[in-house]
Amino acid sequence: MTSHQALAAPAQAPLVAGWRNGFAALGPAFFTELRPTPLPAPHWVGASDDVAALLGLPEGWQQRDDALQSFTGNALPPGSRPLASVYSGHQFGVWAGQLGDGRAILLGEVETPAHGGQELQLKGCGRTPYSRMGDGRAVLRSSIREFLCSEAMHALGIPTTRALCVTGSPAPVAREEIETAAVVTRVAPSFIRFGHFEHFAARGQQAELRRLADYVIDRYYPECRDGANPCAALLRAVSERTAALMARWQAVGFCHGVMNTDNMSILGLTIDYGPFQFLDAFDPGHICNHSDAQGRYAFDRQPGVAWWNLLCLAQAMLPLIGEVETARAALSTYEGVFAAEFLRRMRAKLGLQQPREGDGALVDALLRLLAAGRVDYTIFWRRLSHAVAAGDFEPVRDLFADRAAFDAWLLSYEELLALEDQALVADLMLNTNPGFVLRNHLGEQAIRAAKLGDFSELQTLQKLLARPFDEHPGHEAHAGFPPEWASTISISCSS
Template sequence: MQEEAQLANQAFDTGLPWHNRFAGLGPAFYTRLQPVAVREPYWVARSQSMARELGLEEDWWRTQEALEAFSGNRPLAGSQPLASVYSGHQFGVWAGQLGDGRAVLLGEVTPPQGPSLELQFKGSGMTPYSRMGDGRAVLRSSIREFLCSEAMHALRIPTTRALCVTGSDQPVRRETIETAAVVTRAAPSFIRFGHFEHFSHTGQHEELKKLTGYVIDNFYPACRDAANPPAALLAEVTSRTASLMAAWQAIGFCHGVMNTDNMSILGLTIDYGPFQFMDGFDPNHISNHSDTSGRYAYKQQPQVAYWNLFALAQALLPLIGEPDDAMAALEPYKALFPAELDRRMAAKLGFAQASDGTRALTADILALMAGERTDYPIFWRRWAEHLAGASADTLRDLFVDRAAADRWLQRFQEHSAQGGPQPEAGLALENNPSVVLRNHLAEQAIALANQKDFSMVEQLLAVLENPFKDHPEHAAWAGFPPDWASSIQISCSS
């Protein structure tokens, strides 16, 4: 009691009302613990966009108390820190019990406007689920997650968010000695497929039922009135996951480690590790140096997502009852994913609706790009600019086989001349970003950050928050990657 009183006296008050619905599920779901302090923390980066969404004051971060609180060195008033337990399949193999090995869920805050959001520290020290790990995150990976979370949000792709990153000179061993960092993440919920797998595979079916009811009540209330609510939940998660995969594929995003414990029950992009936005288009591209079999290659992501949904269906089967009902809930994925991808690719071409013609044009240009490893983001941005009036030469210059490019441009003109909907330059510009978080940009920002210069992190964030606009002051960031970018290797330790 004395220790709790001391913590309360030290607590930093954000001014936001907290509540802790996940904690109400009971001790089978988590272990209560406090974050482990880091030595002499300092600010690395903050997202004022996320802060405004939470309802924080503009200068919320300017006190030493705030720095300590968001580094895990001082409690946040109203929070109830805990690490949750889950299990999962990793690289297709059942891994058994996992859990928040370096994350601590603080609880939920209720912004003045908008729904409640959970806040979570990543890198805040060991938990009972750390296994052989140290519970820490490093500055390198924390900057990557912070920037990509906010970049994906600006790209209108469902994702967890990031409020801030703090750093410390405290050493952390990975492949080399690095320094520690803590990311504050936000999401409506951090519940994963692996949470359901844990309680199903361990035979804790009452807890599985409780978790399912919690997710339905708080995030999928329409499923309550279904004839089979768990099956209805599975169908909704299937739909959201199909849409997410289409968004990833259309933007050229590779997650790198799509284990079932890295799949959000809300259809969010979660756990940014060895991710990459592709440079040269390669359907077989592997972003994770640890993925020696290519299980999580770019072209495999949609099928892996379906495999993971099947694992979720197996976990929910004790509640769904009939296997046929579970399979029926998964079946729409096979139509939903391609339909959503077709829609997104048509929008990249400038068409509001997909058609046989847009599908053929997309397939043809992707085949040409794959053959030459054409830069994916640059092609699509130049295409949008061409629709807006730029010369076709800017596109033709991207291809060695200019005749093939000319034939495709001719097919596009013929398609547009058939009397159907005409391409809209504005739509293409709104769906083809000028800048994405390429690996070499992150590496440059990290190199400066290692010298305590966080200016590029701040500038990159400002650009990535407005990805569909041109940024003449940072034109090089929209250009071709340097030769050394192809040698960057990102692994699970990232």
């Protein structure tokens, strides 16, 4: 057979099919179109099969060079329209003016088989007009943390952006030290933030402000069209989603670390994983971000900060809403939604299925005990779940220096517990209180290995965090107390 008679190789299925560009349709005031800046010698670091399935990627996608190049920013998937969006915001409580996607580029939106439109964004793919003094890059360390935590939060049932993959490159990036570059492919229905609204309000661009609000309502909150004031209804809906998100964070012991208004999702998602942390010892005033000298974003302040950020959003939306009192009314349900959702989640952690009058006092007393003893938060709840299942509370008592105080609380707890359906209590608790969360030292161990080209610990963590309520025999160390050196890990805004 001559060369011209040889059979042609079968065409590859499109890596990503069905691109559309809803955000781009808002117009040039909202973004700058530009291509990612390529990185040399890219390689795979990690990938999520679950997110690949969500997006409908073809089988074997990770073996394809076009996938590696596309998700590093070295090539563009056909049909994508890369852009960096502009927004403004308050950072650490101070108006920062214009910000924007300084190291992230939105490729576009794809229609998924079961979850509607999903935007794909490359984080760490080079400078944009909004990079200010930054280099537009992300480092391997922070990219692994974001990848793992995005997927861990999803497995915990907490609304979040997702992460399809991380790619790495030997390209040097200067932070506190010289590190190597990486890119995270992030996925969400939308990456619109409170800061997008603040940007156009601050500039007096009311036509663009209204276009943005209409887009968000029509795409993500269509039920808000039913009332007399759709923008007030939108503000209320965002407020209530945010309140529920804060309740979920507080219940699981998650610290975000940098809750600027430009890091707040209009969809009530956990977004922009930087100096985050899951609590080790329970300390309500814990500050996980070493850049946060004043403790503005301490763990127990998160619900109040979210409220303050919503006030900023309300101020930005006021030209669309009309009366100040209407905006205030739209925010009036925040506190009640947060309190009810938090108590509901804490009841579930305690195995209490039916609301009763003493539940709130029981929870408050327990949190005071945990704080006084600096008890490990995740281990306490998992041990309590096992103790209820086995009828043996001794392993839980061992966590408290003041056993008498715990025993007094336990008597009150057992009285309420006795009123519940005992066949359901243990299962409820074991499916509510995770054994595995992304503690800082676990992430650090995976990062140290990855820097040496060993991704096995990252893959182990992925599997454990994808099923955080399972027992995972043989991995007890991953669910154990943090080592002493864990307290020396410094996580900052540059992370």
